[in-house]
Amino acid sequence: MLRKVCLLSIGSTLLAGCFGTHTSQAPIATTYPISEQQKMQAAHHWDVLAQHQADLLTQNERLKNQPLFIKSPDQTTPFSRAFDTLLTSQLVAKGAYVKTSPTQAALVSYKVQVVEHKDRGYIRAPEGxxxxxxxxxxxxxxxxxxxxxxxxxxxxxxxxxxxxxxxWTSETDQEVVITTQVTMADQVVYSNSNIYYINPGDNGHYSPASEGAKLKSMNVSGEW
Structure with missing residues (x-):
């Protein structure tokens, strides 16, 4: 019996040596360290973002004493209409030179992307x-x-x-990525991105497609 056990052990060891250890057929899932992300759910939060961007812009060495022109997006949304005026107010309050035309001015623009996760996994509860x-x-x-x-x-x-x-707040399946950029002579001299959670019902504030989807269409006929 002992001999059989010894032979089995030796055979298992030799067999294991034929295969690599710590291997897998596909990458195994792992997690990121805990991080925090703020949630936008009030117009006041847009003003907080505008203040944050104004601070960064006025402190940027390449933009000090540089005239600025804020370019509105081609497709406006409730967020873009409010952010234009909020950013203008915050920049002027900090002494920036904001022009009403792009002539001889650095171009300030921003991009907004709504991200909707269709199959998000479990998010662990906060510590404590x-x-x-x-x-x-x-x-x-x-x-x-x-x-x-x-x-x-x-x-x-x-x-x-x-x-x-x-x-206390909760995570959602929808997020918004807001990137503010400044270009001079076709060169990006400043770029800053911020990511926030948003409530699902608020995506129309940021996305023209979502805002337009809320409008109901009506068929019009010339027949009586």
């Missing part, structure tokens, strides 16, 4: 979420053990909700 949930369950069990009134258990949980609910 399970601990907070477990703590809430533990608090809810206290009245049944010690307190006379079970409803009192809701007080600390409600207090915690009031304290932290402002930082």
């Amino acid at each position: 979420a399970m601990t907070a949930l477990a703590a809430g369950i533990a608090v809810a069990t206290i009245p049944y053990n010690n307190w006379a009134e079970p409803a009192l258990a809701l007080i600390p949980a409600a207090a915690a909700t009031d304290l932290f609910s402002g930082s």
Whole structure:
């Protein structure tokens, strides 16, 4: 019996040596380190982006004291119409020279792309979420053990909700990529991209196609 076991072990070892270790027929899935991404869901957030871009533009060494002209996209959207005026206001407030014509001015433009994920996988909960949930369950069990009134258990949980609910938000299957660029003499001298989550119902704010899709068509006939 021992001899058979030894022969089997030797055979398995020799067989394993015929194959490479740490191999796979296809790349295995892995994850990225945890990162954060903001969610746009108010016109105020557009103003925050405009302020951020104005800060970067006015601090750029190649653009200091350079006249700027903001070029609107060929197809306008609620976002583009608002962002034009918001960016203009923020630039002027910071002392930038914003022209109303492109003559002898650096051209400021921006591109907006809506990305919709059709089959997104599981997104893990933020760190501490399970601990907070477990703590809430533990608090809810206290009245049944010690307190006379079970409803009192809701007080600390409600207090915690009031304290932290402002930082709670959810991921969505739709995102928007907003890239601001500045060109001078057919050369890109500045480019900055920002990515945000958006609510699915808000995609019409950013995409002309989505905005137009909301309009209902009506057949017109000359027959009575």
